[in-house]
Amino acid sequence: MTSSNVPLTASVSCTLSEFLPRVLRKMEHQKADWKNHKKVCRPFKIVYTEDLGRHMVATRDIKPGEILLKEQPLISGPSQNTVPVCVGCYKNVDEKSRCCSKCGWPICSEICEKAPQHIPECRYSVMRGDKVSIKNFNMIHPTYQCVTVLRCLYQKQFLPETWKKIDELQSHCEERKDTQKYEQERVNIAQFIRKFFKLESVFTEEEILKVCGIVMINSHEIPLTDTPYIALYDQASLLEHNCSPNCSKSFTDKGYILISAGKPIKKDEHISICYTDPLWGTPNRRQHLWDSKYFWCECHRCKDKTEFGTYFSALRCQDSNCTGFLLPETFIENSMNEKGSDWKCNACKAKLSTYSVHDLLERIGKDLSEMPKGVIRECRSFIETYEQLLHPNHYYLTDVKLALANMIGQEEGGLVETSSEDFDLKLKLCRDLMSLTEKLIPGERRVRGVLLFELHACMAEIARRNTDDPEIVKSALMDSKKFLTECIELLKHEPEALPEGKIYKQALQNMQEFAVLKE
Numbered sequence: 001m002t003s004s005n006v007p008l009t010a011s012v013s014c015t016l017s018e019f020l021p022r023v024l025r026k027m028e029h030q031k032a033d034w035k036n037h038k039k040v041c042r043p044f045k046i047v048y049t050e051d052l053g054r055h056m057v058a059t060r061d062i063k064p065g066e067i068l069l070k071e072q073p074l075i076s077g078p079s080q081n082t083v084p085v086c087v088g089c090y091k092n093v094d095e096k097s098r099c100c101s102k103c104g105w106p107i108c109s110e111i112c113e114k115a116p117q118h119i120p121e122c123r124y125s126v127m128r129g130d131k132v133s134i135k136n137f138n139m140i141h142p143t144y145q146c147v148t149v150l151r152c153l154y155q156k157q158f159l160p161e162t163w164k165k166i167d168e169l170q171s172h173c174e175e176r177k178d179t180q181k182y183e184q185e186r187v188n189i190a191q192f193i194r195k196f197f198k199l200e201s202v203f204t205e206e207e208i209l210k211v212c213g214i215v216m217i218n219s220h221e222i223p224l225t226d227t228p229y230i231a232l233y234d235q236a237s238l239l240e241h242n243c244s245p246n247c248s249k250s251f252t253d254k255g256y257i258l259i260s261a262g263k264p265i266k267k268d269e270h271i272s273i274c275y276t277d278p279l280w281g282t283p284n285r286r287q288h289l290w291d292s293k294y295f296w297c298e299c300h301r302c303k304d305k306t307e308f309g310t311y312f313s314a315l316r317c318q319d320s321n322c323t324g325f326l327l328p329e330t331f332i333e334n335s336m337n338e339k340g341s342d343w344k345c346n347a348c349k350a351k352l353s354t355y356s357v358h359d360l361l362e363r364i365g366k367d368l369s370e371m372p373k374g375v376i377r378e379c380r381s382f383i384e385t386y387e388q389l390l391h392p393n394h395y396y397l398t399d400v401k402l403a404l405a406n407m408i409g410q411e412e413g414g415l416v417e418t419s420s421e422d423f424d425l426k427l428k429l430c431r432d433l434m435s436l437t438e439k440l441i442p443g444e445r446r447v448r449g450v451l452l453f454e455l456h457a458c459m460a461e462i463a464r465r466n467t468d469d470p471e472i473v474k475s476a477l478m479d480s481k482k483f484l485t486e487c488i489e490l491l492k493h494e495p496e497a498l499p500e501g502k503i504y505k506q507a508l509q510n511m512q513e514f515a516v517l518k519e
Ligand SMILES: C[S@@+](CC[C@H](N)C(=O)[O-])C[C@H]1O[C@@H](n2cnc3c(N)ncnc32)[C@H](O)[C@@H]1O
Pocket: 051, 052, 053, 054, 055, 168, 169, 170, 172, 217, 218, 237, 238, 239, 240, 241, 242, 293, 294, 295, 296, 297, 298, 299
């Protein structure tokens, strides 16, 4: 892949005597004002290539945990499919909630009525001459589909500086044309906005549909409220996708996005986050990226059918005498060509048609979605049944194993009253899942942070169960502290509103108890 920098300044050659004083002056300036300088001096540059569009490349080595970017939204708004929420803070509202005194949109407080993000739909609703009336609060409300798009269009009409940044974002208009979604948006959003808000003479259908594309391709979902809302960012919307990314995103309580390195990043490496769920199988991730972002992913993980030797999408060979695993020739071909190649065993070379594989996976997926949630017995039985058919690391089994690892010890009485059999299972699951995720998604911070917290609790419990053996107690407590330290490092950017942020807070408290423990 050729990487051509978009030149920001023309390159000018100069002599060493001209160059040195300039560099020294710059260094002095940075040293004198480091507190402010570090906020603007980012360890990446934005480059452009034909295949990726704009993306970011590291300009120096970056350490794990380092924050690369902290940015407030350009535009935030309700997701396209949402139950009615307050248009100021995005908290759920109901029939008892108040409405904006000027425009009628649901809001939850006077502060939210005056929130700057609410100005666009408020002004357009006032200009239309009639208040908005939201009556149904228990369903995904169609009128909300237009809000975030309307907020972008408002920038186009009144705030050209912000609009310029929005307009530069990718919309994939050509690929979207002729899709069902595009036609739905034409009717439900473009035609609705023009008629309902009487904006026929201001925005064309095509202009509105382009904004729909920009919102779809670039918005980040912010999980801080019961119904997540979405936001567009100037810089963070340029981040490239990778199914095994080197960065993680998190959000501050105020909706700022935080991009932090999940593993060491070398100078010139691409900076990436994961747009989809990294714990889905390869065909599902690739299809989801095509459906939502209009590109077929060809990252290292997608190109490696074994997913870094984890066999995360592999089936067990159906011959009971064989210990091999089945995979297709490649997953890259499969998503583009519906028929795909047969899946072949890596030991006995037996084959299974894509049709049979698809059928089997669909059946197991249905079983998983119908399985009662939060029941340890059900999880154990699912794992026992399907370890006969799937690789132990398979994404369906990983999903259930993660749930089970968290669940054991959460019952009344906690880990202290957990049977040794369940306790040993929890410990094994946590260790296996740590080793899987370290290979598969070493740049991911949340899943591993939570697993490390569970491992820390298991080690503390081992110490408690072996008080008559000081050596075991000492070594278990040392391990517990080590896992807790790593957990704190991985979860340090999580906001308290999210479960991972709560675990982080608990981890900090638990760490204080280790203060008395000598190394
Ligand atoms: C959120 S935008 C990223 C910024 C965009 N590259 C730009 O120039 O505005 C997402 C789009 O970038 C491109 N993209 C991101 N990651 C990619 C990847 N790994 N492979 C191919 N295209 C990618 C796709 O066109 C995708 O729809």
